[in-house]
Amino acid sequence: MKEINIDRQKYERILQAALxxxxxxxxxKTNTDxxxxxxxxxxxxxxxYFGKKQVLYERTISSVIDFLNERSNNLFTKKYxxxxxxxxxxxxxxxxxxxxxxxxVHLLIAAYAQKHSLPKEIQAKLAKYLDExxxxxxxxxxxxxxKLPIKKEIAxxxxxxxxxxxFNQISVESVQFLKAHPEVTEVKQMxxxxxxxxxxxxxxxxxxxxxx
Numbered sequence: 001m002k003e004i005n006i007d008r009q010k011y012e013r014i015l016q017a018a019l020x021x022x023x024x025x026x027x028x029k030t031n032t033d034x035x036x037x038x039x040x041x042x043x044x045x046x047x048x049y050f051g052k053k054q055v056l057y058e059r060t061i062s063s064v065i066d067f068l069n070e071r072s073n074n075l076f077t078k079k080y081x082x083x084x085x086x087x088x089x090x091x092x093x094x095x096x097x098x099x100x101x102x103x104x105v106h107l108l109i110a111a112y113a114q115k116h117s118l119p120k121e122i123q124a125k126l127a128k129y130l131d132e133x134x135x136x137x138x139x140x141x142x143x144x145x146x147k148l149p150i151k152k153e154i155a156x157x158x159x160x161x162x163x164x165x166x167f168n169q170i171s172v173e174s175v176q177f178l179k180a181h182p183e184v185t186e187v188k189q190m191x192x193x194x195x196x197x198x199x200x201x202x203x204x205x206x207x208x209x210x211x212x
Contacts, residue, residue, distance in 0.1 A: 006049060010041050013039040013040065014039045014046055017035045017037075018030075018039075018056050022110070054119050054121075054122070061125060061126070064107055065125075068105075071097065087197045091193055092194050094171065095190045095194070099190070111126055142160050166200045170200070177193065178190075
């Protein structure tokens, strides 16, 4: 196969334009003509570099996953001993990512939402990304929970699953808030979500029924 000479600046412009279009319109409705226009390249160059839209989408997803992974590496290297702190810190960090890189986050959300209609190769990559991240988070939380004075009748892994449920709930509320309020430009405008995460975790740790 003949090697393709790639102009890196044009290549990156295409990926950035594709990110914006795919995040806004999804895989099926995105038009390569619009990507070419935004990237200021010819449509022919896009197909020369990527062959077809599916490959461009795969490369865009891959670059987004790598980009977000790089910015999340430090989150799980710190030593935590308190679950409330973990959830609050993680929530604030996720809000910051969503506020700073909305297209990256929205592209992944849209991809998961319509994954069953996407090419099999993309479904596999998304599944691998989710699986790897869940393993990291699960092990991270397990290490913390194992050090806590959990009641004897309660399984540690059940606690881990409940904490993951709090993570997922806050993620859902965060996405819903950003969709309802596209004018939000500062992370501090989403501070209430971190406060809500703290409330959820305190209820989880202490229970919600009165002591008789």
